[in-house]
Amino acid sequence: MSAFRATALRSLSGRSIATPRLARAHSSRSEYFLRPLTETAAKPTYEYKFLAQPATVSVLSYPFSGGQPRAGVDKGPDHLVQAGLLNQLQSLGWHVEHNEGAVDTLLSTVKSDADIGKMKQPRAVSTVTKQLASDVADVAEGGKLPLTLGGDHSLAVGTVAGTKRKFPNAALVWVDAHADINTPLTTDSGNLHGCPVSFLLGLEGTDVAPFNEWLKPVLKPEDLVYIGLRDIDNGEKKILKEHGIKVFTMHDVDKHGIGKVMDLALDHIGRDRPIHLSYDVDALDPTITPSTGTPVRGGLTFREGHYIAEAIAETGNLVALDVVEVNPSLGDDAASVAQTVAIGCSLSRAALGETLL
Numbered sequence: 001m002s003a004f005r006a007t008a009l010r011s012l013s014g015r016s017i018a019t020p021r022l023a024r025a026h027s028s029r030s031e032y033f034l035r036p037l038t039e040t041a042a043k044p045t046y047e048y049k050f051l052a053q054p055a056t057v058s059v060l061s062y063p064f065s066g067g068q069p070r071a072g073v074d075k076g077p078d079h080l081v082q083a084g085l086l087n088q089l090q091s092l093g094w095h096v097e098h099n100e101g102a103v104d105t106l107l108s109t110v111k112s113d114a115d116i117g118k119m120k121q122p123r124a125v126s127t128v129t130k131q132l133a134s135d136v137a138d139v140a141e142g143g144k145l146p147l148t149l150g151g152d153h154s155l156a157v158g159t160v161a162g163t164k165r166k167f168p169n170a171a172l173v174w175v176d177a178h179a180d181i182n183t184p185l186t187t188d189s190g191n192l193h194g195c196p197v198s199f200l201l202g203l204e205g206t207d208v209a210p211f212n213e214w215l216k217p218v219l220k221p222e223d224l225v226y227i228g229l230r231d232i233d234n235g236e237k238k239i240l241k242e243h244g245i246k247v248f249t250m251h252d253v254d255k256h257g258i259g260k261v262m263d264l265a266l267d268h269i270g271r272d273r274p275i276h277l278s279y280d281v282d283a284l285d286p287t288i289t290p291s292t293g294t295p296v297r298g299g300l301t302f303r304e305g306h307y308i309a310e311a312i313a314e315t316g317n318l319v320a321l322d323v324v325e326v327n328p329s330l331g332d333d334a335a336s337v338a339q340t341v342a343i344g345c346s347l348s349r350a351a352l353g354e355t356l357l
């Protein structure tokens with residue numbers, strides 16, 4: 001038996017992938033790997049208060065790129081898994097399951113996808129995020145932690161909606177160069193990866209088909225905190241101010257240091273409530289994570305980026321994690337891609353309790 005339980009999620013129509021490559025690697029190794037996980041796994045470094053113990057992470061690969069125009073971001077999940085993410089999480093003491101969303105099958109139901117107003121590929125994004133919401137909710141209902149691998153950041157419409165079904169009180173920590181809070185009315189690009197937060201909040205202009213056929217507002221402005229922003233559209237600045245949303249831009253990171261920023265961010269949301277962490281790898285500086293679709297200079301350092309994830313882990317309150325916008329088709333060379341993928345893995349580990357000591 002593979003050490004990775006390939007327990008298919010009942011509602012996850014995708015192929016269940018106890019990745020054959022990994023399964024082979026295991027059976028060709030020692031007996032150790034063939035024993036049930038419960039006997040070999042160490043205890044997770046942190047007790048996750050809101051999860052069933054011992055903790056299980058359910059990795060959901062969502063190879064979806066329809067929230068933005070650049071090909072390749074749909075290959076992000078495979079690269080993260082092939083880089084050894086599942087083994088790494090297991091080594092931290094987690095039980096690991098892995099499933100893949102049936103993105104191709106879902107998209108085959110979308111016959112044509114003309115713009116609706118300014119929104120590009122609205123039916124694709126809505127169809128995929130609707131299923132993702134139910135996958136994430138199922139994982140959370142099972143007492144497990146969903147780790148969604150994107151894919152572009154429009155996926156967060158689904159992940160956060162899913163988290164909120166199980167944890168209505170969950171706070172959202174959004175780590176990004178961008179606010180992703182454009183509405184269908186304010187967006188210049190029409191790319192829905194720039195809009196997920198407005199849909200979650202139910203801002204003006206988001207009560208539109210096809211989204212309003214399944215999505216209700218799930219988030220209040222005070223439930224949300226941003227870290228790392230440095231490329232905010234004018235319409236977004238207005239929204240952030242009007243709704244009094246807490247933002248720690250790179251200016252704040254420069255001024256206070258990341259330690260203080262995380263203290264303030266956690267003070268803002270409160271220290272005893274479930275946390276959904278949505279991590280866009282473009283929050284880090286493009287010298288650190290070059291292979292991403294909308295890089296912006298002046299980003300988080302390697303350590304700042306990891307510190308954020310570590311500080312969330314230390315709360316013991318993490319209930320869901322997204323790692324998005326790794327695009328292995330971008331970047332100058334193979335080394336850029338490998339580095340970006342490796343950091344997608346190390347950020348995931350940090351959020352799931354990996355410590356330096």
Ligand SMILES: NC(=[NH2+])NCCC[C@H](N)C(=O)O
Nearest residue numbers: 153178182189191193194294
């Ligand atoms: N998830 C991202 N990388 N989002 C980038 C968004 C860029 C820009 N604000 C837009 O609305 O198109």
Ligand SMILES: [Mn+2]
Nearest residue numbers: 177178280282
């Ligand atoms: Mn971004």
Ligand SMILES: [Mn+2]
Nearest residue numbers: 153176180280
């Ligand atoms: Mn983003």
